[in-house]
Amino acid sequence: TNEKRKTLSELVTRIAKHINIPFTVGGGISSVEDVSVLLNAGADKISVNTSAVKNPPLIKELANQFGSQCVVLAIDTKFENNDWYVYLNGGRVKTDLKTIDWAKQAVELGAGEILLTSMDTDGVKSGFDLEITKEISKIVNIPVIASGGAGNMSHFKDAFEAGADAALAASIFHFKEVDIMDLKRYLQKNNINVRI
Numbered sequence: 001t002n003e004k005r006k007t008l009s010e011l012v013t014r015i016a017k018h019i020n021i022p023f024t025v026g027g028g029i030s031s032v033e034d035v036s037v038l039l040n041a042g043a044d045k046i047s048v049n050t051s052a053v054k055n056p057p058l059i060k061e062l063a064n065q066f067g068s069q070c071v072v073l074a075i076d077t078k079f080e081n082n083d084w085y086v087y088l089n090g091g092r093v094k095t096d097l098k099t100i101d102w103a104k105q106a107v108e109l110g111a112g113e114i115l116l117t118s119m120d121t122d123g124v125k126s127g128f129d130l131e132i133t134k135e136i137s138k139i140v141n142i143p144v145i146a147s148g149g150a151g152n153m154s155h156f157k158d159a160f161e162a163g164a165d166a167a168l169a170a171s172i173f174h175f176k177e178v179d180i181m182d183l184k185r186y187l188q189k190n191n192i193n194v195r196i
Contacts, residue, residue, distance in 0.1 A: 005034060008025070008027070008038065009037045009038060009040075010041075012025055012038055013041045013042055015042070016041065017042075022044035023043060023044055023045075024045040024047050024115075025045075025046055025047065026046060026049065026072070026074060029046050029047070029048050029051060030048075030055070032061060035065070035066060035070075039066065039070070045070050045071070045112075045113075046066075046072065047072040047073075047074045048072070048073060048074065049073070049074040049075070049076065053086060053095060054088075057109070059071060059073065059109035059111050060109045060110050063110025063111070067112070068110045068112035071110065071111050071112050072111070072112065072114070072115050073103075073113070073114050073115070074114075074115040074117065075099060075102060075106075075115070075116050075136075076091040077116065077117070077118055077119065078091070078094070078119040079118075079120055079129075079132070080094075084098065085098060086099055087119055091117070091119040099132065099136070100135060103136050104139060113142055113143045114143070114145065115145045116132065116136055116144055116146060117148040118132055118133075118147075122147070122149060123148070123149075123171075124151075125150065125171075125172070126149055126151060127150070127158060128149045128150065128155055129146075129148065129149060130158055133159060133162045133163060133164050134162045134163050136163075137162065137165075138163065143165035143166060144164050145165065145166040145167065146164035146166070150167065150168075150169035150178075151172065151177075152172075153178060155167075156183060156186075156187060156192075157186070157187060157190050157192060160192045181196070184196050
């Protein structure tokens with residue numbers, strides 16, 4: 001809705017004033033207009049998931065309008081019946097779409113990055129799902145962000161060694177279980193190229 005868009009754009013504007021790193025905004029984005037509002041408010045990239053699955057040409061439309069580097073495709077996935085399937089609505093709704101097929105299609109449509117969240121490991125803190133991270137990283141020629149399962153510093157190292165270009169975590173940073181600068185130094189010591 002217009003009201004939700006306005007609220008989100010106001011939040012993005014406030015965040016952009018306080019940070020000096022690139023940031024990506026996702027949630028409820030389903031049109032060129034939505035993206036335009038968020039980029040003008042200060043976001044560097046946007047993330048689409050459910051809207052892209054329901055309307056794949058949206059990826060191409062956004063890439064043509066704003067550039068592939070701006071379009072992050074979020075894929076929530078779960079391993080079931082001997083394969084990986086795409087989930088929607090924050091991992092609550094299963095689709096018949098196979099994760100590998102969707103990743104390939106998204107690249108062809110112009111996605112610039114894939115944010116890959118394993119619903120099997122998300123929030124568990126037992127490590128990223130290295131199998132699907134490795135598979136997706138092998139088949140696409142765009143950056144893959146591993147998400148779901150970070151619990152300690154070695155989990156990040158494992159994700160990078162599995163082929164991830166970046167790794168996402170939330171609660172371990174929010175609750176200061178892992179310090180970001182300590183993590184960067186740890187990764188650098190372990191021959192992972194990271195900016196300090």
